[in-house]
Amino acid sequence: MKIGAIYNLEGSQAPLDLPSSRGARLAVEEINAAGGIDGRRVDLLLCDGKSDPAEVRRCSLDLAEENLSGMIGLSDTDMVVAAAPGAAGAGIPFLTSGATSPRLPEVYDGLFLACFGDDVQAAAGAEHAFEMDLLTCALLVEGEMEYARLLAGYFRERYQALGGEIAFEAFLNGSDKEALVQAIGEASPDMIYLAAGPDLAAEVVGEVRDAGIEIPVFGGDSLDSPELRRGGTGRIVFSAHALLDENSSRSGPFVRAYDGLYGHPPENAFAALGYDAVMLLAEAMDRAGSEDPEAILEALQNTTGFVGVTGDISYDGGRRIPNKGVTMISLRDGVIDGSAVVVPGPSI
Structure with a gap:
């Protein structure tokens, strides 16, 4: 077979x-x-x-x-x-x-x-951010990637429904990285939500940290990458499929x-x-x-x-997407220092 x-x-x-x-x-x-x-x-x-x-x-x-x-x-x-x-x-x-x-x-x-699904992991990320009192956000999106666009949209919807403010938003593709980190600094958000593939995510985190911006960086499952398990990346929080x-x-x-x-x-x-x-x-x-x-x-x-x-x-009710909890993993300089399973509540 x-x-x-x-x-x-x-x-x-x-x-x-x-x-x-x-x-x-x-x-x-x-x-x-x-x-x-x-x-x-x-x-x-x-x-x-x-x-x-x-x-x-x-x-x-x-x-x-x-x-x-x-x-x-x-x-x-x-x-x-x-x-x-x-x-x-x-x-x-x-x-x-x-x-x-x-x-x-x-x-x-x-x-x-x-x-x-992305709707579930984005909602879990938004709810976890609110539990940490992170009420303003810079939303960074890899605009050429369908995964990133959908994830960002679902996160924005849930975060704002909870009362959060998107203080700054930008597409990453072709952007002036120096101007980008300067704009993030000027917006002074509580956190960054990074919707991007693993390679670009690691690059952006490096640039943000090099600029001295130490606020937490949240993201989806694409941040579950060896590149972000290395030292010097500060506080990273991402939605994962499991904590192994x-x-x-x-x-x-x-x-x-x-x-x-x-x-x-x-x-x-x-x-x-x-x-x-x-x-x-x-x-x-x-x-x-x-x-x-x-x-x-x-x-x-x-x-x-x-x-x-x-x-x-x-696969309930003819759906072909399982209803699963989301494991939120917290890293400090590449080392896991916390995790929580989040089952997002109903839409507000």
């Missing part, structure tokens, strides 16, 4: 996708070690999208020719949109491990998220198995998302009792109470 996987193993998306691909591979190894699915071996066919939507599309079309039971992968909205044609053409499920746009299921009716702890009853076995296979702990929670995506799809394949794509799609849609490393997953 074959599962296709598309991940960007190089380029701007690699900090998220490389760990996720490793988690996916670990899941397949564990499934096969336990006897496979209904006694049949599972093969993971991995294609490198190279952080290029055109290459991702090529991967999806090529993999669609391989008689797959389903596809998994990717951590960015634009990349998943590029991958959708292959899965849609083959009539198989596509389970994105880490792309968080709540609009993605509209692209193809066989497209599922294994992760929370080898002493946790939920994540500990995964952390230890990952370390055993790769010789180091998981780089970030995206590793666990890749693992969960494969395990979730495999569980649906097993329940379907068939390689028929329609049977697998139906089984996936009927998932209830799947226990994953990143949380429990159910």
Whole structure:
């Protein structure tokens, strides 16, 4: 039985996708070690999208020719949109491990998220900021990235509904970075919310800190990046899919198995998302009792109470986005010094 996987193993998306691909591979190894699915071996066919939507599309079309039971992968909205044609053409499920746009299921009716949506993580970030009495914000957005635009919009909506003030807002692409940090300083906000991909986020944080601006920088799951786990980054708070702890009853076995296979702990929670995506799809394949794509799609849609490393997953009421809590992780100069699970309240 074959599962296709598309991940960007190089380029701007690699900090998220490389760990996720490793988690996916670990899941397949564990499934096969336990006897496979209904006694049949599972093969993971991995294609490198190279952080290029055109290459991702090529991967999806090529993999669609391989008689797959389903596809998994990717951590960015634009990349998943590029991958959708292959899965849609083959009539198989596509389970994105880490792309968080709540609009993605509209692209193809066989497209599922294994992760929370941007609306949920942005609301969690806004609510957590208010718990810290951070009432004014500079909102910085990577304008060429769909993920960043959506995340910023959802954050703005929730933050302002709570009574927060957006003191300054700017798109990052092509901006004069020196003028940008000067404008942030003049606005004197309590915090920055940074909606950007991992590479640009690390660059902006460095420039802000170099300018002597020490206010907390909040952001989405793209800030769960090795670049921001280094010293000198000050206070960083981001929404994550899990806090991976080898002493946790939920994540500990995964952390230890990952370390055993790769010789180091998981780089970030995206590793666990890749693992969960494969395990979730495999569980649906097993329940379907068939390689028929329609049977697998139906089984996936009927998932209830799947226990994953990143949380429990159910697709309730025909939705293809799980209702999961958001782990807010706080870093001080690259070291975790706090975390909290936030389940956002109803819209105000």
